[in-house]
Amino acid sequence: MRLSLNQIAAGIILGILPLTMLPRLPGSGEMRAMITLAAMLLMLRIPALTWVALAMAAFVWGCVAGSQLLTQTEQLAMSNLKVDARIISVNSQDPPADRALIKILRVRGERLFPPAYAWVSWKKLPSAWCGGQEWSLTLKLRPQHSRLNEGGFDSQRHAIANHQMLTGRVIRARLTQADCGLRQRMVLSAVEQQKGLRWSSILMALAFGESRELPQPVRLLLQQTGTAHLMAISGLHISLAALFGWLIARAGQLLLPSRWLHAAMPLVISWMTAAAYVWVSGANFPALRALLALSIWITLRMRGIHCDACQVWLWCVALILVSDPLSVLSTSLWLSCLAVGALLFWFRWAPLPVSMQHGGRWAPLRWLHLQAGMSLLLLPLQWGLFQGANALSLPANLWAVPLVSFITTPLVLSALCLGSLPLISRCCWWLADLSLTGVMVPLEPLQQGWMGLGKAGLIISIVGWLLVIMLRFGWWKRYPLNTLVIILLLLNGRERSDRVRWRAHMLDVGHGLAMVIESNHRAIIYDTGAGWQGGNIGKAEIMPFISWRGLRPDAIVLSHSHLDHIGGLNTLKQAWPWVPVSSSYRAAGHEPCLRGQQWQWQGLTFSVLWPKALVQRAANDDSCVIAVTDGKYRLLLTGDIEARAERALLKLDRAALQADILQVPHHGSKTSSTQQFLRAVGPRAALSSAARFSPWRLPAPKIRERYEKAGINWHDTALSGQITVAFYDDFIEVKGYRQQISVRWFHQWFGVKGVNG
Numbered sequence: 001m002r003l004s005l006n007q008i009a010a011g012i013i014l015g016i017l018p019l020t021m022l023p024r025l026p027g028s029g030e031m032r033a034m035i036t037l038a039a040m041l042l043m044l045r046i047p048a049l050t051w052v053a054l055a056m057a058a059f060v061w062g063c064v065a066g067s068q069l070l071t072q073t074e075q076l077a078m079s080n081l082k083v084d085a086r087i088i089s090v091n092s093q094d095p096p097a098d099r100a101l102i103k104i105l106r107v108r109g110e111r112l113f114p115p116a117y118a119w120v121s122w123k124k125l126p127s128a129w130c131g132g133q134e135w136s137l138t139l140k141l142r143p144q145h146s147r148l149n150e151g152g153f154d155s156q157r158h159a160i161a162n163h164q165m166l167t168g169r170v171i172r173a174r175l176t177q178a179d180c181g182l183r184q185r186m187v188l189s190a191v192e193q194q195k196g197l198r199w200s201s202i203l204m205a206l207a208f209g210e211s212r213e214l215p216q217p218v219r220l221l222l223q224q225t226g227t228a229h230l231m232a233i234s235g236l237h238i239s240l241a242a243l244f245g246w247l248i249a250r251a252g253q254l255l256l257p258s259r260w261l262h263a264a265m266p267l268v269i270s271w272m273t274a275a276a277y278v279w280v281s282g283a284n285f286p287a288l289r290a291l292l293a294l295s296i297w298i299t300l301r302m303r304g305i306h307c308d309a310c311q312v313w314l315w316c317v318a319l320i321l322v323s324d325p326l327s328v329l330s331t332s333l334w335l336s337c338l339a340v341g342a343l344l345f346w347f348r349w350a351p352l353p354v355s356m357q358h359g360g361r362w363a364p365l366r367w368l369h370l371q372a373g374m375s376l377l378l379l380p381l382q383w384g385l386f387q388g389a390n391a392l393s394l395p396a397n398l399w400a401v402p403l404v405s406f407i408t409t410p411l412v413l414s415a416l417c418l419g420s421l422p423l424i425s426r427c428c429w430w431l432a433d434l435s436l437t438g439v440m441v442p443l444e445p446l447q448q449g450w451m452g453l454g455k456a457g458l459i460i461s462i463v464g465w466l467l468v469i470m471l472r473f474g475w476w477k478r479y480p481l482n483t484l485v486i487i488l489l490l491l492n493g494r495e496r497s498d499r500v501r502w503r504a505h506m507l508d509v510g511h512g513l514a515m516v517i518e519s520n521h522r523a524i525i526y527d528t529g530a531g532w533q534g535g536n537i538g539k540a541e542i543m544p545f546i547s548w549r550g551l552r553p554d555a556i557v558l559s560h561s562h563l564d565h566i567g568g569l570n571t572l573k574q575a576w577p578w579v580p581v582s583s584s585y586r587a588a589g590h591e592p593c594l595r596g597q598q599w600q601w602q603g604l605t606f607s608v609l610w611p612k613a614l615v616q617r618a619a620n621d622d623s624c625v626i627a628v629t630d631g632k633y634r635l636l637l638t639g640d641i642e643a644r645a646e647r648a649l650l651k652l653d654r655a656a657l658q659a660d661i662l663q664v665p666h667h668g669s670k671t672s673s674t675q676q677f678l679r680a681v682g683p684r685a686a687l688s689s690a691a692r693f694s695p696w697r698l699p700a701p702k703i704r705e706r707y708e709k710a711g712i713n714w715h716d717t718a719l720s721g722q723i724t725v726a727f728y729d730d731f732i733e734v735k736g737y738r739q740q741i742s743v744r745w746f747h748q749w750f751g752v753k754g755v756n757g
Contacts, residue, residue, distance in 0.1 A: 003047065003050060003051060003054070005311070005315060006311055006314060007051055008054060008318070009314045009315050009317070009318035009319075010314065010318075011051050011052075011054040011055040011058060012054065012055075012058045012318040012321060012322055013058075013314075013317055013318050013321060014055050014058075015054070015055035015056065015057065015058025015059040015061075015062070016058050016059065016061070016062040016321045016325050016328050017328060018059060018062075019062045019063070019066060019325065019326070019328050019329065019745075020328055020329060020744075021744070022063075022744065022745045023743040023744060023745060024745050024748075025063050025066050025067050025070075025745045026063055028067075031060045031063055031064065034056050034059070034060050035056075035057065035060055037053075037056065038052075038053040038054075038056040038057050038060075039053070041053035041056075058321075058322070058325075061322070061325055062321075062325035062326075062328065065324075065325040065326050066160070066325070066326060066745065066746075068114075069160060069163065069165060069326065070165075070750060072112075072114075072116055072165075073116075073143050073165045073166060073750050074750070076104070076107070076116055076118075076141050076166060077141050077142050077143045077166065077750070078140075078141065079140050080138055080139075080140065080171065081107065081108075081138070081139050081140070081141060082107070082108050082136070082137070082138050082139075083104045083105075083106060083107050083108075083112075083136075083137050083138075083139060084104075084105050084106040084109075084134065084135075084136055084137075084176070085102040085103060085104050085105060085134070085135055085137055086102065086103045086105060086132070086133070086134050086135075087100050087101075087102055087129050087130060087131050087132065087133045087134075087135070088100070088101040088102060088103050088117070088131060088282065089101050089131050089210070089282055090129065090130060090131065098121055098122070098123045099119060099120070099121040100119070100120060100121075100129055101117060101118070101119055101164070102117070102118055102119075102120055102135075102137075103115050103116075103117055104116040104117070104118060105134075116163075116165070116166060117162075117163055117164045117165075117166070118139070118141055118164070118165075118166035118167060118168060119164065119166070119167045119168075120137070120139060120141075120167070120168050120169060120170055121168075121169050121170070122169055122170030122173065125170070125173055126173060126174075126175065127175060127178075130180040130181075130184045130188075131180060131181050131183055131184035131187070132177075132179065132180050132181020132182070132183065132184050133175065133177055133178060133179070133180060133181075134175075134176045134177035135173055135174065135175055135176060135177075136173070136174040136176050137170055137172070137173050137174075138170070138171040138172040138173075139168050139169070139170060139171065140168050140169055140171055141166045141167070141168035142166070142167060142168055142693060143165055143166060143167075143749075143750035144156055144159040144164070144165050144166065144167060144750065145692045145693065145749070145750070146159075146721075146747075147508045147509060147510055147540075147541060147721070148508050148721030148722060148737040148738065148742070148747060149507050149508050149541050149544070149545050149721065149722040149737065150545055150548045150549065150722060150737070150741065151387055151544035151545045151546075151547055151548025151549070152508075152540070152541050152544050152545065153540070153544075154747075156746055156747060156750075157329050157744075157746050157747075158329075158331070160326055160329055160746050161285070161326055161327060161328075161329040161330035161331070161333075162284075162285055162330070163285070163326065165750060183208075183279070183280060183282070186208075186280065186416070186419060187204075187208055187210070189419055189422075190203075190204065190207060190208070190415070190416075190419070190429070191204070193415075193422065193425055193426045193429050194429050194433075197429060197430065197433040198433060198436075198437065199433050199436040199437065199440070200433070201213045201214050201215060201218065202214065202218070202231050202436055203412060203429060203432055203433060203436070205231055205232055205233070206231065206232075206233065206237065206408065206409065206412045206432075207280065207281075207412050207415070207416055208280060208281055208282060209232070209233045209281035209282045209284050209287065210282075211231070211232050214231070216534065216535070221440075221443055221444065221447055222443075223386055224386075224388070224390055224447050224450040225390055225392070225393060225396040225400075225443045225446050225447050225450075226375070226382065226389075226390055226393030226396055226397060227393075227396055227397060227400045227401075227443065229335065229339075230400055230401065230404040230405075231404075232286075233277075233281045233284070233286070233287050234286060234287075234290065234332070234335075234336060235289075235290040235293065235294075235336045235340070236405065237277070237409060238274050238277060238278065238287060238290040238291060238294060239274075239290075239294065240405060240409045240410070240413075241273050241274045241276075241277035241409075241413060242270040242271065242273060242274040242294055242298075243270065244270075244273055244410060244413050245266075245269045245270040245271075245272060245273025245274065246266045246267070246269065246270035246273075248269065248273070249265055249266035249268075249269035249270065250266050253265065253266070264302050267298050267301055267302055270298070271294065271295065271298050274291055274294055275291060277413070277416075278290070278291045280416060285324065285327060285330065285332075286330070286332040286333070286336070289320045289324075289327060289333060289336070290336065292316070292319060292320055292323065293316040293319075293320065296312065296315060296316050296319065297312060297316075300312065309344055310344055313337075313340055313341060313344060316337075317337050320333065329746060334381070335381060338378070338381050339374065339378060339381075342373065342374060342377035342378055343370070343373065343374065345377065345465075345468070346370075346373030346374075346376075346377055346468070347373070349468050349469070349472045350373065350468050350471070350472070352365070352366065352369050367398070367402075368398065371394055371397050371398050371401070372394060374397065375393050375394040375397065376464035376467075376468075377464055377465060377468075379462075379464055380462055380465075387452060387544060387547050387548050388450055388451055388452040388547065389450075389451060390446070390447070390449045390450045390451070391449045391451070392446040392448075392449030393446075393449070395442070395446060396442070396443055396446045399439070399442055400439050400443070403435060403438060403439045404435075404436075404439060407432075407435045408432050408435045408436055408439065411428050411429075411431050411432035411435065412428075412429075412432050414428045415428035415429045415432065452547040499728055499729055500726045500727065500728055501519070501603070501630055501727050501728065501729065502517070502518060502519040502602070502603070502604060502630060502727050503517075503518040503519070503724055503725065503726050503727065504516070504517055504518070504628070504635050504661065504724070504725045504727075505517075505518065505545070505722060505723070505724050505725075506663070506687045506689055506717060506722065506723040506724075506725075507529070507537075507541055507542065507545060507689075507717075507722055508541070508689075508717040508720075508721040508722045508723075508737065509529035509530065509537045509541055509689065509717070510529075510530065510537075510691040510694075511530065511564055511667065511690065511691040511694050511696065511698070512527070512529040512530040512537060512564035512565060512567065512689065513526075513527040513529065513559070513564070513565050513639070513640075513663075513667075513689045514526075514527050514528055514529040514537055514541065514542055514568070514689075515527060515637065515663065515689075516542075516545065516546070516549075516551070517604070517628060517635075518549065518551060519601070519602035519603060519604060520602050520603075521549075521550060521551055521552065522551060522552050522553075522554050522601075522602055523546060523549075523551040523552065523553045523554065524553070524554055524555045524556075524557065524601065524606075525542065525553055525555070525556045525557070525572070526557045526559065526626070526637050527557070527558060527559050527565040527566070527639070528542060528556065528558070528565065528566055528567060528568035528569045528572055529541065529542065529564065529565070529567055529568045530563060530564040530565075530567040530568075531563055531566075531567025531568060532567070536567045536568040536570075536571055537567055537568040538567070538568020538569065538570075538571035538572045538575075539568065539571045542568055542572060543571070543572070543575060545722075553572075553576050553579050554579065554601065555579060555580055555581075555582065555601075556569070556572060556573075556579055556580070556581045556582070557581075557582045557583070557593060557624060557626065558581065558582070558583035558584070558585075558590075558593075558624070559583075559584065559618075559623040559624045559625075559637070559638075559639025559640065560583075560584055560585065560618035560619060560620065560622050560623045560624070560639055560640060561583070561585045561587075561617050561618040561619075562618075562619075562620070562640065565639070565640070569581070582624070583618065583624065584611050584614060584615065584618045584622050584623065584624040585614060585615050585616060585617055585618035585622065586614050586615070586616055592614055593608055593624035593626075594608060594611065594612065594613070594614065595608055595609060595610055595611060595612050595652075596608065603630060604628055604629065604630055605628070605629050605630075605631075606626055606627075606628055607626065607627045607628075607629075607656070608624060608625070608626055609625045609626065609627055609649060609652075609653070609656055609657070610623070610624065610625035610641065610645060610648070610649055610652075611623070611624065611625075611645075620639075620640040620641060620642050620645075620666060620671075621641055621642050621644050621645040622645075623638065623639025623640050623641045623645070623665075624637075624639060625637065625638050625639065625641060625645075625649065627656060627657075627659065630727060633660045633661075633727050633732060634658065634659040634660050634661070635659060635660070635661045635662075635663075635725070636657065636659035636661070636662050636663065636681060636683070637663050638662070638663050638664075638665040639663075639665070639666075640665060640666040640667070640672075641665045641666065641672060642665070642666055642669070642671040642672045643671055643672060643674050643677075646665070646672065646673075646674050646676070646677040647674070647676075647677075649677075650676060650677065650680055654680050657677070657680045657681050658680070658681060658682055659681050659682075659683050660683060660684050660685075660732060661683055661684065661685055661686075661687065661725050661732070661734075662681050662683035662685070662686045662687070662712075663686075663687050663689075664686050664687060664688035664689075664699070664703075664707075664716075665677075667688060667689055667690050667694075667696075667698040667699060668688045668690060668698050668699020668700055668703045668704060668716070669696075669698055669699070669700060669703070670700045670702060670703060672703070673703050673706060673707070675706065675710075678706070678707070678710050678712065679710075683712055684712070684713060684732065685712065685713040685714075685715060685725070685732075685734050686707050686712050686713070686714055686715065687715050687716070687717075687723050687725070687734075688704075688714070688715070688716035688717070688718075689716070689717050690716050690717060690718040691717075691718055692718040692719075692749075694718070699716060699718075713734070715734060715736060719736070719738070719749070720736025720737060720738050720739060721736060721737030721738050721741075721747070722736070722737040722741065723735070723736055723737075724741065
């Protein structure tokens with residue numbers, strides 16, 4: 001008995017899905033054994049076993065794709081690699097750009113298959129680079145390495161899903177093909193025509209997929225109103241482009257003789273229009289996946305095959321995963337697929353009455369019904385992507401979706417098609433910008449409905465799906481009390497404490513420091529990481545972590561005034577203006593952090609051991625050193641103190657330094673962690689906040705060796721990502737993000753093995 005297409009598609013999807021959860025990829029021997037077993041199962045000709053064999057084959061196919069990418073990354077992450085590459089896109093529309101995405105075609109003269117993609121930078125190019133050019137480059141590449149914290153953005157997963165596993169810098173460059181590509185010329189022309197327009201960054205995102213230029217406040221506004229999907233090229237926009245082409249073709253048929261008319265012509269033109277739009281958008285993976293799904297639908301229509309919508313959805317997902325198994329890690333894929341799946345579920349399980357499904361007078365109600373379903377059923381996805389939800393996203397989408405879909409996007413497509421007529425094209429861009437002004441008017445007040453749901457939000461977010469199922473099966477009538485109890489339990493869901501008394505989290509912030517002391521769902525933050533132009537650790541890591549854990553911050557303590565320790569302070573103060581700040585230096589609004597201070601908080605005692613006096617600007621040796629204890633276990637926070645401060649602390653009160661857990665002073669620098677200091681502290685474990693590719697080469701190998709010789713368990717964020725210490729009644733448990741909290745194959749170290757490789 002042969003498997004149906006539905007069974008084949010389901011087998012493929014279920015076979016590749018484990019790639020999202022595997023702790024490691026199987027080795028070549030294990031994969032050969034699985035393929036052999038699958039072949040044996042096929043020979044039995046039993047339908048159920050045939051389906052299992054198909055799923056196993058899909059699983060191996062996905063693992064092969066992952067292994068191939070990682071092997072290629074290992075081979076290319078080296079010094080002075082000579083390559084021939086094509087520029088795909090640059091990070092700024094205004095030349096000269098200092099960063100570009102390249103496609104590596106040849107390595108040392110030999111063709112590379114499959115081609116590799118890398119983001120590279122060089123500020124001294126012999127001439128400005130642009131998309132479409134080809135260069136002979138000598139590169140120093142390194143693998144993508146992500147800061148990994150609960151609630152934070154996983155850039156390693158994102159890099160694998162988009163096949164962009166490498167970053168680096170150009171050492172030498174020689175231009176071999178100077179002409180900019182047609183797409184780049186279109187981009188530059190559009191930039192020129194959009195000068196002075198308020199929403200040019202969104203217009204560029206809609207036209208060319210260049211969303212990197214979106215200002216952070218605009219990005220946050222769209223995200224927190226649930227309208228971000230409208231401002232990036234996705235399946236919706238590819239479908240609109242296809243509809244645009246279909247309407248043009250149908251209008252053109254009115255002018256043609258009847259003998260030239262063919263029913264397939266509008267469908268072919270619509271596909272060609274969508275394909276052209278995908279090419280203009282840079283042929284990024286989300287757009288290509290949308291085009292693949294559209295191709296299936298158009299093929300079925302042209303062949304006259306009528307299928308259930310759920311079947312087409314299943315086939316599309318399976319074909320996408322077969323063509324690119326690593327897309328199973330893509331956020332954009334699941335955003336698109338689950339949005340369509342949610343719509344299918346909503347219209348089948350919670351349809352409007354038949355009398356309201358047709359007729360113009362019920363159109364507004366049908367539109368409200370559609371958007372209500374999307375808002376309710378996509379809550380789990382909203383939670384998973386942004387750790388929050390907006391109760392006002394329904395009116396935001398009711399307003400924004402029709403404007404962007406039927407006014408802004410057609411105007412953008414018209415501007416692209418009429419690019420050779422600058423005056424008309426400029427008018428289209430201006431009208432599109434004007435329409436976006438109308439879209440944005442209500443979004444800012446609606447943004448106030450945003451609520452951070454945190455880790456417990458997953459339980460809350462699935463209530464919508466359960467409500468639909470309960471209503472459909474009538475459980476609320478037959479088991480009203482049971483139904484109410486289940487919903488109340490879900491809404492009141494909290495993480496089990498498992499006897500944990502308190503926790504200390506060292507966040508992975510690269511070079512810098514940020515620690516969170518957690519007890520009873522409250523938090524004290526010790527240092528706020530680094531800041532840089534356009535961002536800081538407070539926004540990128542600390543706030544998402546606090547939201548994810550469902551914590552309320554009660555205080556912020558700054559060890560000293562170096563930027564890698566205070567860079568996120570302003571952002572945190574804007575978010576939590578009620579939180580007091582303590583520091584060892586004089587600053588407006590800061591409370592002092594001085595030796596002799598002691599306070600109680602959530603069953604813990606905080607004792608300040610250093611410094612003895614405030615200073616105007618606190619250097620490393622002025623760091624605020626704090627001992628935290630629950631009466632049984634002790635944690636010592638040391639900031640960036642060096643040998644001089646360590647010696648002073650030993651003289652003042654050697655016994656007060658004893659601790660079970662030590663935050664390694666000054667990121668493991670040679671200037672700190674003297675042997676006398678380590679003997680006095682006598683910790684079981686030491687936590688070091690360090691960056692993998694640190695230009696300061698921290699932690700120093702000599703210092704790490706000193707800890708190991710002293711029998712102290714070493715943990716650092718460069719290797720582990722976030723480090724969490726859980727204090728129980730009778731023991732202490734130390735967990736690293738990579739090793740215990742989220743053990744995934746795509747969280748391993750790629751390429752160079754050394755800490756500072």
